[in-house]
Amino acid sequence: MLWKESLESLCRTRGYEPTDEVQTFFPTNAITPELALVILLTHNRVEDAVNLLASAIMPRVGVWWAYRCMEMVQKDIAQDFAKDGLTPKERRAKEHRELVAKLTDTSDIDAMIAEQHEAEAKLVKELTEKARKREYLNPLERVQLKMQWAKKMQALMQREIPESALKKPMGAIAQAAQERAEKVIANFRQYVESLKNPPPPPDLPADIPPTSRIFDAVRAKCAAIKPAVEKEMAKVFPLKMHGLPPMPSKEKQAAAKDAALRWILVPSDDNGQLACQAAIAAKAGPESMLAYAAFWSSTNMKTETGMAPANPALPPMGIGKTLFQLAMLEGGDMDYDERYRQFLRLGIECADGTSTWDAERAAFLLKEAQAQGRYM
Secondary structure: OEOOOOHHHHHHHOOOOOOHHHHOOOOOOOOOHHHHHHHHHHOOOHHHHHHHHHHHEOHHHHHHHHHHHHHHHHHHHHHHHHHHOOOHHHHHHHHHHHHHHHHHOOHHHHHHHHHHHHHHHHHHHHHHHHHHOOOOOOHHHHHHHHHHHHHHHHHHHHHHOOHHHHHOHHHHHHHHHHHHHHHHHHHHHHHHHOOOOOOOOOOOOOOOOOOHHHHHHHHHHHHHHHHHHHHHHHHHOOOOOOOOOOOOOHHHHHHHHHHHHHHHHOOOHHHHHHHHHHHHHHOOOHHHHHHHHHHHOOOEEEEOOEEEEOOOOHHHHHHHHHHHHHHOOOOOOOOHHHHHHHHHHHHHHHHOOOOOOHHHHHHHHHHHHHHOOOOO
16 A cells, blocks of 8 residues: 655655655665665664655555554553543642652651650760769779779778777777778779770760761752652643643544544545544644545645645645654553554554455444434
């Protein structure tokens, strides 16, 4: 279902415009469209192959191809909508709300601050208790304090026990106490000599969490803001402009699609004119462009002075723009590149005669008969 022309003829009469990079793949413009298509697929240039096929395919088959692609994309979008009942715009709004809630939620930081205050209060209590018990002293300072206490006790014993008491039975007890005190002092002095290089005081308890983790959590949240904003901006760029015409209703879009199918099944000039009127009513979008492609593919076009043959470059342009607008639609699981790969698959099926509109024609004729009351 391709034009039996050379690549040069497609460029001259059917509006095919390969880019400079794509042109370098072709050895000459005298090759056939089939060979050019094979060359592009060899270089994995799927989108360029689709654009070439849109110019090389017969107009009626090309409009049918675009119609099938529209059916596929709309089905994919409908299945995606059925998952949560949200349109892409509503889903983005929900994601924005969840993102704002996530970035403004400080419960984790508040919990860390409360935990930090609790740990610090526990440490203050422990240090206060250690200070009361003088546990804050290092080993050398504790030995020196005990030596001072022992000396005071020795002096107190010598002051309170008279010399004559030492000659009495009780004096033996006092003498033993004095000897014990002197022995303790000697042991303390020996221990002090062994601590000429005392160890450093112990560090703070290791189970106290560092305050730096709070600042790290704040920095992590702040660092996540810029990538999140840039990601969301990329979804809605370019920005919406004021003064643009309103979007057409779904009914008019569906009418334009039906008008294109009516021309595919019955490619008359009257159906072409009906497709043009439906395209104008739909204003914009792939449905409108598909209807225009059907109108441009008509045998003749009505003008103020009469009938005029259709421009052979218009149908490929309408088909190509329809496919591009379908690839750009929001929603669905297929991305831009995957849609073009599926467009190519369907285009090959239509071009080699595998996919025809026979089933659609039978359903259309049955519907027309039911509308006229021939079938109850």
